[in-house]
Amino acid sequence: xxxxxxxxxxxxxxxxxxxxxxxxxxxxxxxxxxxxxxxxxxxxxxxxxxxxxxxxxxxxxxxxxxxxxxxxxxxxxxxxxxxxxxxxxxxxxxxxxxxxxxxxxxxxxxxxxxxxxxxxxxxxxxxxxxxxxxxxxxxxxxxxxxxxxxxxxxxxxxxxxxxxxxxxxxxxxxxxxxxxxxxxxxxxxxxxxxxxxxxxxxxxxxxxxxxxxxxxxxxxxxxxxxxxxxxxxxxxxxxxxxxxxxxxxxxxxxxxxxxxxxxxxxxxxxxxxxxxxxxxxxxxxxxxxxxxxxxxxxxxxxxxxxxxxxxxxxxxxxxxxxxxxxxxxxxxxxxxxxxxxxxxxxxxxxxxxxxxxxxxxxxxxxxxxxxxxxxxxxxxxxxxxxxxxxxxxxxxxxxxxxxxxxxxxxxxxxxxxxxxxxxxxxxxxxxxxxxxxxxxxxxxxxxxxxxxxxxxxxxxxxxxxxxx
Ligand code: PHE
Numbered sequence: 001x002x003x004x005x006x007x008x009x010x011x012x013x014x015x016x017x018x019x020x021x022x023x024x025x026x027x028x029x030x031x032x033x034x035x036x037x038x039x040x041x042x043x044x045x046x047x048x049x050x051x052x053x054x055x056x057x058x059x060x061x062x063x064x065x066x067x068x069x070x071x072x073x074x075x076x077x078x079x080x081x082x083x084x085x086x087x088x089x090x091x092x093x094x095x096x097x098x099x100x101x102x103x104x105x106x107x108x109x110x111x112x113x114x115x116x117x118x119x120x121x122x123x124x125x126x127x128x129x130x131x132x133x134x135x136x137x138x139x140x141x142x143x144x145x146x147x148x149x150x151x152x153x154x155x156x157x158x159x160x161x162x163x164x165x166x167x168x169x170x171x172x173x174x175x176x177x178x179x180x181x182x183x184x185x186x187x188x189x190x191x192x193x194x195x196x197x198x199x200x201x202x203x204x205x206x207x208x209x210x211x212x213x214x215x216x217x218x219x220x221x222x223x224x225x226x227x228x229x230x231x232x233x234x235x236x237x238x239x240x241x242x243x244x245x246x247x248x249x250x251x252x253x254x255x256x257x258x259x260x261x262x263x264x265x266x267x268x269x270x271x272x273x274x275x276x277x278x279x280x281x282x283x284x285x286x287x288x289x290x291x292x293x294x295x296x297x298x299x300x301x302x303x304x305x306x307x308x309x310x311x312x313x314x315x316x317x318x319x320x321x322x323x324x325x326x327x328x329x330x331x332x333x334x335x336x337x338x339x340x341x342x343x344x345x346x347x348x349x350x351x352x353x354x355x356x357x358x359x360x361x362x363x364x365x366x367x368x369x370x371x372x373x374x375x376x377x378x379x380x381x382x383x384x385x386x387x388x389x390x391x392x393x394x395x396x397x398x399x400x401x402x403x404x405x406x407x408x409x410x411x412x413x414x415x416x417x418x419x420x421x422x423x424x425x426x427x428x429x430x431x432x433x434x435x436x437x438x439x440x441x442x443x444x445x446x447x448x449x450x451x452x453x454x455x456x457x458x459x460x461x462x463x464x465x466x467x468x
Contacts, residue, residue: 012081012185012367014264019190021274021281024252024261026193026346028282029200031117032250034340035315036399037286038295042226042306044242045233052234052243059454061247062279063447064411066439067418068258069271070431074422076263082358083256086263090422099417102410103256104358107351109402110255112381113395114351115177118344119169120316121337123149126169128334133320139302142320170386174379176345181352182371185264189349196342197281203339204289210332211297222296225304237461244458245404251282252350254411260354272435285343293336297322315340352378412455419448 014020041049075086083104084097091099127133135141149166180188212219233239248254262271298306298318306318323333352374359370418427424444431439 012264013266014269015186015190017269017274019186019194020261020265020269021277022193022197023185023190023346023350024258024274024278025281026189026197027252027257027261027350028250028278028347029197029285030250030343030347031114031121031315031340032246032347033282033286033290034294034343035290036249036403037246037290038226039314040242040246041291042295044236044239045230046225047227047229048231048233049239049243050227050229052240053246056240056244056247057279057283059446060244060411060451061251061253062276063443063451064248064415065251065253065258065275065279066272066431066443067414067427067447068253069262069265069275070427071414071418071422072259072262073265073267073269073271074430075259076265077267080361081260081263082361083259083354084358085361086259087417090417096417096421099413100256102406102413103259104355106402106406106410107255107257108355108378109381111348111351111378113385113398114344115173115348115378115382116170116385118341118348119166119173120150121341121344122173123165123169124316124320125334125337125341128323128330128337131330133333134324134330135320137321137324139317139321142324143317145320146316166386170382173345174375174382177348177352178371178375180345180349181356181374182368184367185353189353192349193346196346200285200339200342203335203342204285204293207332207336207339208289208293210326210328211293211300214297214300214326218300219296222298222300223292225299225306226291226295237458237465240458241404241408241462244455245400245407248407248411249403250286251279252347254407254414255351256354256410257350260357261350263357266434268434270434270436272431272439273437276437294319301325408455408459412452412459415447415451415455419452424448 014023041053071086071090075081075089078089080086080089083100087096087100087103088094090096124133133142133145135145180192182188183191211222214222252258258275265271294314295306298314298321301322302318306314319336320333323329323336326332352371355374356367356370359365359373360367363370365373418424424447427447428439428441428444
């Protein structure tokens with residue numbers, strides 16, 4: 001059972017404090033920041049979305065993020081790195097491992113579709129580098145490029161087998177992820193994130209500067225389209241669910257990912273300031289870069305029709321028009337998609353690591369054997385997505401049920417385990433070992449009393465409105 005003493009494996013640890021922050025921030029900053037966030041905001045009230053968004057960040061996101069860092073290190077310093085193991089030591093009963101199945105399965109399932117989109121990013125970066133994506137001002141050309149590339153059939157459904165170039169890019173993406181995972185936490189994940197994140201900042205700032213220096217009335221209209229508040233959205237429970245779902249997705253909170261990453265910390269490491277730093281970096285990427293680039297730019301060139309593109313369609317159908325019409329669009333198109341690709345890699349790595357830890361711990365496999373086994377499972381899943389999923393709309397629907405709904409459930413489980421089983425007093429003590437700053441006491445009370453109720457109310461309201 002997972003509750004038996006941990007086996008004598010070589011112990012993995014992060015190389016440096018900066019490294020672990022970069023790895024967690026790398027997990028957080030991803031397609032969610034640049035594609036999902038603008039799409040969610042536009043669909044759920046524009047600027048008004050920011051109210052539930054920031055409330056969710058302060059009440060749910062940051063506090064739950066701290067609990068994950070804390071619980072993860074607690075389990076890790078007792079020899080457990082997988083969610084089942086960690087939940088067992090937290091709850092002091094082997095039965096608790098069943099609570100953690102979502103924490104294993106959600107990241108793996110998300111990985112299976114996330115990596116396909118990651119491969120699209122790489123392919124688009126490549127096609128900008130070669131100039132093949134400079135198709136002029138005809139927006140239909142980009143839609144057919146995309147449809148051909150991902151293999152959407154005549155009826156607009158099913159990726160329909162994805163042509164060979166797509167499979168090539170999936171293969172490259174897959175191998176890159178695999179090599180990094182295979183090398184391990186410090187040598188693979190940490191090293192890559194430490195170089196990718198600064199590079200992403202540079203690329204994104206270049207694109208932002210380009211977008212904001214378009215003619216100013218256009219920029220105003222573009223920003224207005226995304227940010228003008230539609231207050232009526234605030235009375236719809238779906239807006240609140242979407243806002244908290246976006247916070248979870250974006251911060252990688254409620255996935256079992258941070259629990260796993262922080263289990264490679266030691267007693268000497270700080271979790272409070274590190275957690276806060278990673279959250280802040282994520283918000284900078286999301287609100288300042290994602291929020292100011294993707295949708296405003298698309299609106300400037302395409303007008304209100306951008307609303308019809310859906311979350312992922314926006315990135316691949318709408319944005320190429322933008323680059324076609326701006327000066328030096330080829331360069332900026334390349335920078336943009338390359339940046340998206342890096343952001344996606346640093347996220348997808350974190351979706352694999354929890355399951356690897358589980359295979360190592362639960363089945364006593366070596367890291368290399370676990371990575372290989374997981375690689376095979378994940379590849380099979382991704383190919384399934386490529387060949388059998390039913391197009392972009394289906395991707396959005398799927399993303400809602402796994403990326404918003406299930407995360408919600410898992411976040412609730414984590415909040416209850418922390419607040420009511422592990423206990424906020426132990427939690428508070430544990431969080432401050434090695435810490436460089438204090439978490440205000442009221443946050444603990446918030447976690448115990450407010451968070452579960454807040455999650456529950458949104459959940460029930462949404463359920464009544466949409467499911468029943
Ligand atoms: N946070 C990532 C993003 O914004 C997505 C992610 C989900 C990463 C789950 C890890 C685990 O794109």
